[in-house]
Amino acid sequence: MLDLDEIDLKILNELQEDARISHQVLSERVGLSPSPCSRRIRILESKGIITGYSAHIDERKLGFAMNIFVSVKLAHQVDTGLVSFERAIRLCPEVVDCWLMTGNRDYLLRVSVRDLDEFEHFLTARLTRIDGVSSIESSIPIRRVKGGMSRLT
Amino acid sequence: MLDLDEIDLKILNELQEDARISHQVLSERVGLSPSPCSRRIRILESKGIITGYSAHIDERKLGFAMNIFVSVKLAHQVDTGLVSFERAIRLCPEVVDCWLMTGNRDYLLRVSVRDLDEFEHFLTARLTRIDGVSSIESSIPIRRVKGGMSRLT
DNA sequence: CATGAAAAAGTTCACCA
């Protein structure tokens, strides 16, 4: 079903580092000519191994200088909690990352804000108003050491 | 210095959702013609607002089905701890994300592994062997609810 | 900033090895 060889992994690696590289340059780097190269790309896309392409945007340059991790626990009695909580979270522009954790109704969020004032507003005007939210814990990172790329090897 | 208008934000949004969109289609969507559109893109790149383009790869399809968050605390006495720890982390293919947290010598990692066996190997053969690592706590997410995009608004 | 045309570059396809 998958059958990825070394060349496919090289292609994935190159496209992960620069999605707008031309097929010509890409084909030279992976040691192929352009045609089979673009064929392989289309196969990788159709198999769902490549799921899309996106521009990387420097959030700090747009004014979102702060990241904050927030652990959220939902109240035990709320039965439709997960679905409605997740729907609410997806509508928050501040939340850039959200994981459902093992353990009961535990979420880990990463929120992106301009400053602490905006974070306080996010907490009071949004997060605490979502139905079923019972406890919140925040921690503040200083900087990102590594990130943004998928594991390939 | 920045001077981003509505159209620039639309461009960023479109490129974040599909970095390989053609300039023609993009220009239609943002309500411009292709020439000024590509000029704006180049400006956004040169200002460092767009920092790159990358393919999204489905890690699960490559066999990396599990994510694990790992909190690491470094021993207090290790002075060159941060630099050498970070260098070691950058060399671990399993670590897809790493944040330096506030609080003393605290890191939050996200590691991507095939299964618990590989995770155990990562812990015993890699992480615990890095100089200065004093305590480790793991938590396992069930699924990602939201993620992968930068905040724009 | 829009338009339109021309030049350059990139992509895709049929066909052969």
Next chain:
DNA sequence: TGGTGAACTTTTTCATG
């Protein structure tokens, strides 16, 4: 599967309004 070359599309640049 990979290579070649032709047909096609897209991108870039420029003159003009």
